Amino acid sequence: MGNIDKYRGCLLGGAAGDALGYAIEFDREEAIAARYGSRGIRNYRLDKRGLAPFSDDTQMTLYTANSLLCSLAALSAQASGGTQASGSAQASSGAPTSSDAPALASPTLPSPTALAAYAPTQMAQFYVEWMYTQVSPYPLAEPKAWISNLPELFASRAPGITCLNACEAMASGAKVVNNSKGCGGIMRMAPAGLINTSPGFSGVELQRLGAQLAELTHRHELGWMPAGVFAHIVSLLARNESCSVREAATQALNTLPEAFPNAHYLAQLQELLGYTLRLADSAMADLEAIHALGEGWVAEEALAIGLLCSLRHENDFEGAITSAVNHGGDSDSTGAIAGNIVGAHLGLAGIPQHYLEHLELRDTISKIADDLFTGPQASPDLYFPPVTFQPSAPTATASSPSTLI
Numbered sequence: 243m244g245n246i247d248k249y250r251g252c253l254l255g256g257a258a259g260d261a262l263g264y265a266i267e268f269d270r271e272e273a274i275a276a277r278y279g280s281r282g283i284r285n286y287r288l289d290k291r292g293l294a295p296f297s298d299d300t301q302m303t304l305y306t307a308n309s310l311l312c313s314l315a316a317l318s319a320q321a322s323g324g325t326q327a328s329g330s331a332q333a334s335s336g337a338p339t340s341s342d343a344p345a346l347a348s349p350t351l352p353s354p355t356a357l358a359a360y361a362p363t364q365m366a367q368f369y370v371e372w373m374y375t376q377v378s379p380y381p382l383a384e385p386k387a388w389i390s391n392l393p394e395l396f397a398s399r400a401p402g403i404t405c406l407n408a409c410e411a412m413a414s415g416a417k418v419v420n421n422s423k424g425c426g427g428i429m430r431m432a433p434a435g436l437i438n439t440s441p442g443f444s445g446v447e448l449q450r451l452g453a454q455l456a457e458l459t460h461r462h463e464l465g466w467m468p469a470g471v472f473a474h475i476v477s478l479l480a481r482n483e484s485c486s487v488r489e490a491a492t493q494a495l496n497t498l499p500e501a502f503p504n505a506h507y508l509a510q511l512q513e514l515l516g517y518t519l520r521l522a523d524s525a526m527a528d529l530e531a532i533h534a535l536g537e538g539w540v541a542e543e544a545l546a547i548g549l550l551c552s553l554r555h556e557n558d559f560e561g562a563i564t565s566a567v568n569h570g571g572d573s574d575s576t577g578a579i580a581g582n583i584v585g586a587h588l589g590l591a592g593i594p595q596h597y598l599e600h601l602e603l604r605d606t607i608s609k610i611a612d613d614l615f616t617g618p619q620a621s622p623d624l625y626f627p628p629v630t631f632q633p634s635a636p637t638a639t640a641s642s643p644s645t646l647i
Contacts, residue, residue, distance in 0.1 A: 255585020263567035263577030282568030302430035309368035317352035351440035373409035408459035427456030435476030522553035537571025548579025
């Protein structure tokens with residue numbers, strides 16, 4: 243199951259890396275150096291509230307977590323013969339610390355197969371709701387996700403056009419059609435590595451789950467395969483006290499061909515991640531090594547850059563995220579991925595306090611991390627009764643995860 247400190251470290255670390263990188267997401271390296279000095283940005287750029295705002299990366303990560311917990315609640319309720327608790331998603335704005343509804347004493351955890359079959363359809367609904375927060379005023383009428391009651395999540399934080407277009411299609415019942423391998427699928431996928439089932443996910447099952455959820459919006463193989471690898475790395479680090487980042491990355495890379503043996507771009511992803519592992523041991527400076535991998539606007543490059551910085555600074559959270567964001571590419575996504583990875587490795591105790599004290603919605607993020615660790619029964623008023631979606635999988639594309647296994 244892992245360590246709750248690692249769960250908190252993973253989600254808060256990802257939000258911290260995202261917030262640091264969001265301040266310079268569209269800046270070139272010359273502009274970053276001119277404003278922040280040769281070492282680049284090291285501390286948050288606070289807004290008028292005195293907080294460090296995060297981007298759509300963390301927004302969608304929170305919706306991913308909320309949806310997975312509701313899926314877990316729905317399947318647990320089915321296994322237990324009905325709804326477990328009354329209540330609704332109409333929670334107060336802010337992070338609740340306890341529930342007025344009775345918690346489940348002995349929840350029945352679903353199998354990985356059951357969750358993988360149920361989660362994508364429900365996830366699509368939650369991503370659509372996230373889209374509404376970006377295009378509609380607060381509040382929404384009868385939101386499905388309790389986090390949709392948080393006005394802070396209605397701030398438009400440079401949402402990706404691919405995600406918005408895909409969500410618009412899903413909202414209308416249309417098929418999502420694109421060939422995007424942008425990083426909008428991977429940057430939100432850390433919670434997939436933290437969800438608990440009985441028995442637990444195997445590496446192959448987990449990579450396929452992450453890929454399925456990313457493929458809801460990003461249809462290119464290289465838009466969703468890296469998301470599966472990322473979820474697997476996060477899971478290994480969060481659930482194992484002695485696992486190093488290199489060990490987790492190596493195991494995930496070795497699992498990749500078993501998860502997607504027929505993927506057309508499998509060899510390309512294997513080659514890039516293998517190169518990343520070798521590059522991490524080279525004498526090349528961090529920025530030069532990042533340039534060798536790309537800019538992070540596409541999923542495989544975002545994973546490679548976040549992983550590179552995590553490998554080089556696995557015991558130094560600040561070193562990992564500052565390295566991951568100080569380049570002229572997709573700084574918030576690479577920072578978020580590095581923050582998720584090193585945060586899962588070091589735990590909350592490994593994150594310097596100055597990256598926590600001004601972080602937007604810090605208590606909410608910590609609450610969701612706790613719920614992922616303990617399960618939805620800890621807060622039944624937020625996740626029960628389950629949202630009434632049919633547990634059918636979305637239509638697969640010709641090269642979707644479900645057709646390449």
